[in-house]
Amino acid sequence: MNVNTLIENYKQMYHAFKSRYDRFIIGYSYKTNYIPLLCQEMYKLGAYAEVVSRLEYDFAIKIGVDPKKIIFNGPLKSQDDINYALKNESIINLDSFYEIDFVKSYAFNHPNSIVKIGLRVNFDITEDSITQLADGFEMSRFGICEENGDLKRAIDLLESVTNIKIVGLHGHFSTTGRRIESYKRITQELCHFVKKYKLNHIEYIDIGGGISGNVPKSLREYSPTFDEYGEAICAVMNHEFSHYANPPALILEPGISMVGNVFEFVSKVVGIKNIKENCFVLVDGSVHNIKPTFNKKKLPINFLRQHHEEKQVTENFHIVGYTCLEKDYLIYDAVAELPKIGDYILFQNVGAYTIVYNPPFIKERPAIIGIDNQKIFEVRKKETIKQFFNEEIYCFGKQEIRL
Ligand SMILES: *Cc1c(COP(=O)(O)O)cnc(C)c1O
Numbered sequence: 001m002n003v004n005t006l007i008e009n010y011k012q013m014y015h016a017f018k019s020r021y022d023r024f025i026i027g028y029s030y031k032t033n034y035i036p037l038l039c040q041e042m043y044k045l046g047a048y049a050e051v052v053s054r055l056e057y058d059f060a061i062k063i064g065v066d067p068k069k070i071i072f073n074g075p076l077k078s079q080d081d082i083n084y085a086l087k088n089e090s091i092i093n094l095d096s097f098y099e100i101d102f103v104k105s106y107a108f109n110h111p112n113s114i115v116k117i118g119l120r121v122n123f124d125i126t127e128d129s130i131t132q133l134a135d136g137f138e139m140s141r142f143g144i145c146e147e148n149g150d151l152k153r154a155i156d157l158l159e160s161v162t163n164i165k166i167v168g169l170h171g172h173f174s175t176t177g178r179r180i181e182s183y184k185r186i187t188q189e190l191c192h193f194v195k196k197y198k199l200n201h202i203e204y205i206d207i208g209g210g211i212s213g214n215v216p217k218s219l220r221e222y223s224p225t226f227d228e229y230g231e232a233i234c235a236v237m238n239h240e241f242s243h244y245a246n247p248p249a250l251i252l253e254p255g256i257s258m259v260g261n262v263f264e265f266v267s268k269v270v271g272i273k274n275i276k277e278n279c280f281v282l283v284d285g286s287v288h289n290i291k292p293t294f295n296k297k298k299l300p301i302n303f304l305r306q307h308h309e310e311k312q313v314t315e316n317f318h319i320v321g322y323t324c325l326e327k328d329y330l331i332y333d334a335v336a337e338l339p340k341i342g343d344y345i346l347f348q349n350v351g352a353y354t355i356v357y358n359p360p361f362i363k364e365r366p367a368i369i370g371i372d373n374q375k376i377f378e379v380r381k382k383e384t385i386k387q388f389f390n391e392e393i394y395c396f397g398k399q400e401i402r403l
Helices: 003-018 036-045 054-062 079-087 097-109 150-159 180-196 226-241 256-262
Strands: 024-029 048-051 070-072 091-094 115-122 164-170 204-206 249-252 265-275 278-283 301-304 314-320 329-337 344-347 368-372 375-380
Touching: 003 024, 003 036, 003 226, 003 249, 003 256, 003 368, 024 256, 036 048, 036 054, 036 256, 048 054, 054 070, 054 079, 070 079, 079 091, 079 097, 091 097, 091 164, 097 115, 097 150, 097 164, 115 150, 115 180, 150 164, 164 180, 180 204, 180 226, 226 249, 301 329
Parallel strands: 024 048, 024 249, 048 070, 070 091, 091 115, 115 164, 164 204, 204 249, 278 314
Antiparallel strands: 265 278, 265 344, 301 344, 314 329, 368 375
């Protein structure tokens, strides 16, 4: 975990938007990587916490985040979750109608308080008949659909209660291209809905996350800079709200773009063998550590070698992991000087959707260390068998449940 890289990402992103639209807020997406030291660092920098479950919400509270700086998203919230978050005056974006009932019920029970609420909107971001959504989906399953009148219905339901105010619209889309055009569109649509439905109490426009970060060209051909995103998105906001005495805040919820390049995974070469003409380099890590989604991307790598050959010969080899899965390839067909047993391989750009999305499968979780200027510190200790088979949750021997 490279704290300097994290700080650099935050500052670049913040400046790119804040310099163009003053009321700008970054809500860091916890699910992308909720290592405590990372989230604490984000909060120190000024980021809000964007959470998508009660677990993440409680975790944000645990590390000292001001509840007013928590953005509670996600499709699953209970009546208790909603009550708690409303009482705490957190920012909440509703995803479905069942949550509207919870909010109304809270509002009825608290007639003297103003209940502020946001809505996640579902709309179409198809461009030239080509879906932009990740994994080729034709439509998103999240948010309340505008096209079929549901958004109108949701607004009416909420506005029928005098002490409920709709203060925000939210539109997060996970797209393949992370294209600037998509973000212009998302921002434009949300602004349009504010006017169309006369949301006079609007306090924020939340365009979600999904933007591209500082990634090497080998991983992503098209990767706009934070400035390019900021330019396009803020232009829409300025155009729509310049005449407002009190323009709404713009919220961005970065995940991958904030932490992707902040982490590297280090693994040691344990064995080398040939099968037919193919060379396999076995390491003490697994594809689970670096690509739990098994995507086909070849992550950039570096080698820490104990010896340097005079004559460097490039070879083709596969880097494979410790699990018993045939598909456990960290890199398929790497082209480099063949490492030796005891050398280390560093996989870069592994900060997003890895550590948190990583079933400890067959082997315990590895340690994580941080680096901050010249200082090196512990971020997470290596898991022990006692922690892996936590006796507070696993039972050793049958304990009857008495009904
Ligand atoms: C996952 C998620 C994000 C972050 O997405 P990235 O692609 O990692 O930037 C932001 N907002 C919401 C609602 C999310 O679900």
